[in-house]
Amino acid sequence: MERFSEWVGLSAEPFQINLSANLQKPPKTLNFVLMQNQINIKNKKAKFEYDLLDKYTAGIVLTGTEIKSIRDGKASIAEGFCEFNDKGELFIINMTIQEYVYGTHYNHAPKAERKLLLNRRELKKLEKDVNTKGLTIVPLRLFLNDRGLAKLSISLAKGKKLYDKRNTIKDRENKRDLDRIQKIYN
Numbered sequence: 001m002e003r004f005s006e007w008v009g010l011s012a013e014p015f016q017i018n019l020s021a022n023l024q025k026p027p028k029t030l031n032f033v034l035m036q037n038q039i040n041i042k043n044k045k046a047k048f049e050y051d052l053l054d055k056y057t058a059g060i061v062l063t064g065t066e067i068k069s070i071r072d073g074k075a076s077i078a079e080g081f082c083e084f085n086d087k088g089e090l091f092i093i094n095m096t097i098q099e100y101v102y103g104t105h106y107n108h109a110p111k112a113e114r115k116l117l118l119n120r121r122e123l124k125k126l127e128k129d130v131n132t133k134g135l136t137i138v139p140l141r142l143f144l145n146d147r148g149l150a151k152l153s154i155s156l157a158k159g160k161k162l163y164d165k166r167n168t169i170k171d172r173e174n175k176r177d178l179d180r181i182q183k184i185y186n
Contacts, residue, residue, distance in 0.1 A: 039070065041142040043077045048168060050157035056126075059117035060092070060154050062168055063099035068106050070150050074098040077141055082116065082154060083136035084127050090116040092139060092152065116152060129156055 046052070062070070069075060079093040099107045108124045116125070128133050141153040160168070 025158075038186070039073060039142075039144045041070075041073070041075050041077060043080070043138065043140050045078055046140055046157070048160075048165065050136070050155075050159055052138075052140070052155040052157050053135070054156040055140070056118060056122060056156075057155050058090070058154055060150050060152050061115040061117065062074055062150060064110050065103040065106065067115075068103075068132050069097050069100045069108075069151055070142065071144070072101075077142050080139045082139065083162070084123075084129040084130065088122060088123060088127060090137070095139065095142075116154070126156060134138065139186060145149045 008128055067102060074097065076096040077092075080092050082090055084090055084093050093113050095107065096108055096110050124138060131135065135156050135158055138157045139152055140155050143151055143153070145151050164174060
């Protein structure tokens, strides 16, 4: 790895600058790459409350302080759901993004409606399914992609009945018991 002084163009002798040095961008540091990939906010209740049918990845329209709060991990999608407005645009409602700590009077509202970005074909299919079949759209995961943009993983879902939830709990406990037994004997 190059030393910083070689990258900037400084020579070993003091007060001499090598102007012919190759001034390139420094390589991406590992900390920057790790920072982007560690934002992964999940909606754990969604898999328990709903049967998930189709999954989509949508972009979100955000302001400057909102994306800074998301990068700090100060967001929650547990109470969120998605709705269409009169123009056929998809919005996420009840998603909480806490106010940015260093924001001034330009700070955002924590529970504002935020527009989701999908292809027109996907929007029409989702709107048709929601209106005709009585399904709902729930957020599953909020994350940052490789370019640092906030993305929301959403799913078309059908609500579970109480007995379905009991079966889910029973299956989860049985799987846990089997894993425990396998761990003892292996």
